[in-house]
Amino acid sequence: MKDDDVIISVKGLETFFYTNNRCNKAVNGVSFDIKKGKTLCVVGESGCGKSVTASSIMQLLPKLSRIENGEITYHSNEGDIRIDQLKKNGPKMRSIRGSDISMIFQDPMTALNPVYTIGFQIGENLQYHTDLNRAERKGQSIKLLKEMGIPLPEQRINEYPHQYSGGMRQRAMIAMAMACNPKVLIADEPTTALDVTIQAQIFELMDKLKEEHDTAIMLITHDMGVVTELADDVVVMYMGNIVENGTVDDVLRKPAHPYTKALLESIPVLGRGKNQVIEPIKGSTPDPYNRPKGCQFAPRCPFADSSCQVMPDESSISDTHSVRCLHPMEAV
Amino acid sequence: MSEARETILTLKDVETHFPIKKGVFKRTAGHVKAVDGISLEVYRGETLALVGESGCGKTTLGKSILQLVKPTGGKIIYNDKATERDLCRLSQKEMMEVNRKLQIVFQDPQSSLNPAFTVFGSLQDPLKTHGIKSKAERRKIIGDLLESVNMRREQMDLYPHEFSGGQRQRIGIARALSIEPDLIVCDEAVSALDVSIQAQVLKLLKDIKKERNLTYIFITHDLSVVEYISDRVAVMYLGKIVELAEVEDLYASTMHPYTKALLSAIPVADLDRRKKRILLEGDVPSPVNPPSGCPFHPRCNQCQDICKKVIPSLKKFETNGYEHYSACHFAEEQLSQ
Numbered sequence: 001m002k003d004d005d006v007i008i009s010v011k012g013l014e015t016f017f018y019t020n021n022r023c024n025k026a027v028n029g030v031s032f033d034i035k036k037g038k039t040l041c042v043v044g045e046s047g048c049g050k051s052v053t054a055s056s057i058m059q060l061l062p063k064l065s066r067i068e069n070g071e072i073t074y075h076s077n078e079g080d081i082r083i084d085q086l087k088k089n090g091p092k093m094r095s096i097r098g099s100d101i102s103m104i105f106q107d108p109m110t111a112l113n114p115v116y117t118i119g120f121q122i123g124e125n126l127q128y129h130t131d132l133n134r135a136e137r138k139g140q141s142i143k144l145l146k147e148m149g150i151p152l153p154e155q156r157i158n159e160y161p162h163q164y165s166g167g168m169r170q171r172a173m174i175a176m177a178m179a180c181n182p183k184v185l186i187a188d189e190p191t192t193a194l195d196v197t198i199q200a201q202i203f204e205l206m207d208k209l210k211e212e213h214d215t216a217i218m219l220i221t222h223d224m225g226v227v228t229e230l231a232d233d234v235v236v237m238y239m240g241n242i243v244e245n246g247t248v249d250d251v252l253r254k255p256a257h258p259y260t261k262a263l264l265e266s267i268p269v270l271g272r273g274k275n276q277v278i279e280p281i282k283g284s285t286p287d288p289y290n291r292p293k294g295c296q297f298a299p300r301c302p303f304a305d306s307s308c309q310v311m312p313d314e315s316s317i318s319d320t321h322s323v324r325c326l327h328p329m330e331a332v
Numbered sequence: 333m334s335e336a337r338e339t340i341l342t343l344k345d346v347e348t349h350f351p352i353k354k355g356v357f358k359r360t361a362g363h364v365k366a367v368d369g370i371s372l373e374v375y376r377g378e379t380l381a382l383v384g385e386s387g388c389g390k391t392t393l394g395k396s397i398l399q400l401v402k403p404t405g406g407k408i409i410y411n412d413k414a415t416e417r418d419l420c421r422l423s424q425k426e427m428m429e430v431n432r433k434l435q436i437v438f439q440d441p442q443s444s445l446n447p448a449f450t451v452f453g454s455l456q457d458p459l460k461t462h463g464i465k466s467k468a469e470r471r472k473i474i475g476d477l478l479e480s481v482n483m484r485r486e487q488m489d490l491y492p493h494e495f496s497g498g499q500r501q502r503i504g505i506a507r508a509l510s511i512e513p514d515l516i517v518c519d520e521a522v523s524a525l526d527v528s529i530q531a532q533v534l535k536l537l538k539d540i541k542k543e544r545n546l547t548y549i550f551i552t553h554d555l556s557v558v559e560y561i562s563d564r565v566a567v568m569y570l571g572k573i574v575e576l577a578e579v580e581d582l583y584a585s586t587m588h589p590y591t592k593a594l595l596s597a598i599p600v601a602d603l604d605r606r607k608k609r610i611l612l613e614g615d616v617p618s619p620v621n622p623p624s625g626c627p628f629h630p631r632c633n634q635c636q637d638i639c640k641k642v643i644p645s646l647k648k649f650e651t652n653g654y655e656h657y658s659a660c661h662f663a664e665e666q667l668s669q
Contacts, residue, residue, distance in 0.1 A: 045528060151614075196594060204609065263527060273580065
C-alpha cells in the first residue's frame with residue numbers, strides 16, 4: 001500500500017462517552033485508512049461505534065464524549081494535519097470541515113434547516129469556503145442541484161426542505177456536501193430512510209462522484225447488500241472494535257472472523273430461493289456499560305474457548321486482510 | 333401447489349380513501365386514494381407478502397383488512413371454516429369475535445407496548461377480553477407463549493424498557509399469538525431490527541407458522557426477506573396491485589416493469605451477482621392525484637401511448653404452471669426481455 005493513496009489514516013482511535021459517572025468505550029482502539037477514489041464501507045450493528053468513528057473524524061462529537069487516545073491524520077496537499085489535535089471549533093477545523101471533508105447524514109429532514117431555502121443552505125457552504133460572489137454562488141448551487149438530478153433547479157433552489165420529497169432532500173444534502181469538491185465524503189447511513197428505488201439513484205450518484213472527482217468515500221451502513229454493491233474496502237466493527245478489515249473480496253468471500261461469517265449467514269439473500277438456510281446469531285449485543293472480558297464477541301461465538309478471555313491482537317492474513325480473532329476461520 | 337386451496341380471506345374491490353379537508357368549513361377538497369380497488373384471495377396456511385415503496389398503501393391495506401381503518405368501499409370476506417362473513421358489515425360485537433382470529437404485529441415494538449405495564453400486563457388484556465377469567469391460568473398461558481417465542485417464563489414481570497428491540501418484537505408476536513388467531517398481519521415486523529436479530533425473528537415467524545398452521549399477510553419493503561418467508565407476493569404501486577405471483581415465479585419471470593426495477597434496485601449481498609441497476613426516475617406520484625392511465629407510466633422506461641390513456645387491469649397469465657397476475661399492457665413482452 002502506497003502512502004500517497006491514503007487520505008485519512010486513523011490509528012488506535014479511542015472515543016469514550018461519559019454519562020452518570022459511567023464510561024462507555026464507544027470506540028475502543030480503531031485503526032484504518034481511507035484511500036483516494038475508493039469507497040470504504042464500515043459495517044456493524046447499531047451501537048457498534050460506526051457513527052461515533054465518523055463523528056470523531058469530523059470533530060462533531062457531542063459534549064459528553066471525548067477522543068481519549070489515538071491519531072486521526074488528514075494527508076492534505078499542504079502536508080499532514082492531525083485532526084484530533086485541532087480545536088473542535090477552531091478556525092483550522094472549520095476550514096477543513098465542509099470543504100475538504102464533508103458529511104452526509106442519515107435523516108435529511110433533521111439535517112436540513114427547515115427555515116432556510118435549499119439554495120441558501122448550499123450557498124452557505126460556498127460562502128465560507130470560497131471567494132465566489134453572490135451571483136456566482138447561486139449559479140454554482142444551481143449547477144450542483146442539476147448534477148444531482150433534481151428537475152428544474154432554478155425554481156427548486158428557492159424552495160424549502162419540506163417541499164422536497166425524501167429522495168430529493170437526500171440529493172440536496174449530497175449537493176451541499178459536494179459543494180466545495182471535498183476530498184473525503186463521509187456518508188452515515190445515507191439511504192437507510194429511503195426506498196430501494198431511490199436508494200439505487202443515490203448509489204448511482206455516489207459512484208459517479210467517485211469516478212469523476214476521485215473522492216474518497218467512507219460509507220457507514222448495516223446492510224451487507226450495500227457493501228457488496230459499493231465497497232472497495234470493508235471494515236467490520238463490533239462493540240467498538242474493528243474485528244475484520246480487508247478488501248471487499250477478502251471479507252465477503254473469505255470471512256475470517258466468526259462475527260463476519262455469522263453476519264453474512266444471518267441475512268436472506270435475494271435469488272437464493274425460499275429454502276435458503278439463515279442462521280441467526282444467538283443472543284444479542286452486550287450492554288456497553290457491562291462488557292464481557294476479552295474478545296467482545298466471545299459470549300455469542302460458537303468457537304470461543306477460555307483463551308478468548310483476553311482481547312486478541314490484530315493478526316494479518318494477507319497484505320490487505322487482517323482480523324482480530326484467536327481462531328480465525330479457515331478460508332473455504 | 334395446484335391442488336384446490338381453501339380461501340381464508342377474499343378481498344373484492346377494496347377501497348380506502350381518506351378525505352382531505354380544507355378551509356373553514358372543512359370542505360372535502362379531494363381524496364387520498366391509499367387503497368384503490370384491490371381484489372385478492374388469501375389462502376389458508378400461506379404467507380402472502382405485500383411489497384411496495386413507502387406510500388403505496390400496503391400498510392393501509394393491512395389495517396383495512398383488520399378494520400383498524402374502515403374501508404370506504406368493497407368487500408372483505410372472511411371464511412372461518414363454518415361461515416363466510418363480510419368484515420366491513422359486521423357490528424362492533426361481531427367484530428370482536430372475529431378479531432380473535434385476526435391479529436397484527438406492528439413495525440415498531442417500542443411504541444406498540446405500553447411502557448407502564450409489565451409484559452404480563454400487556455399480554456393479559458386480550459386473554460381477559462376473550463374470556464379467560466382466572467389469573468393463574470393467564471399467567472400459565474403467557475408463560476407458555478413467552479417460551480414459544482424463545483424467551484424465559486420469568487421475563488413476564490419485566491417492563492418493556494428492560495428488553496432489547498428483538499425481544500420486544502418477540503413480545504409483540506407473543507401478544508398476537510395469545511388468542512390463537514388464524515391470520516396474522518405482520519406490518520414491517522422485522523424492518524426496525526438489526527440484521528442478526530432480524531434473522532432470529534424471521535426464523536421464529538417461520539417456525540410458529542408451521543407449528544400452528546397460521547396464515548400471514550407479510551407487509552414489507554424488503555424483497556430479500558420476502559423471498560425467504562413468503563409463498564406468494566403482491567407488488568403494490570399507488571394503491572393498486574401491479575403484479576401477483578408465486579414467489580419463485582415472480583423472481584424468475586417478472587411480468588411488470590415496476591417489479592423489474594424494484595428487483596434490480598435491491599443491493600444483493602453476493603459478489604457473484606452484482607448487476608446492472610434499472611434506474612427509475614423521479615419519485616412515487618402523489619396518491620391524491622394519480623397519473624392518468626397506468627399509474628406507473630411516468631417512471632416506466634417502456635411507456636407507450638396506450639399506457640398514458642388506459643388503466644391496465646390485473647390480467648391472469650400462466651408461467652411455469654403457476655397463476656401469475658400482472659397489470660401491464662405489455663406483460664407478455666416483459667417475459668421475452
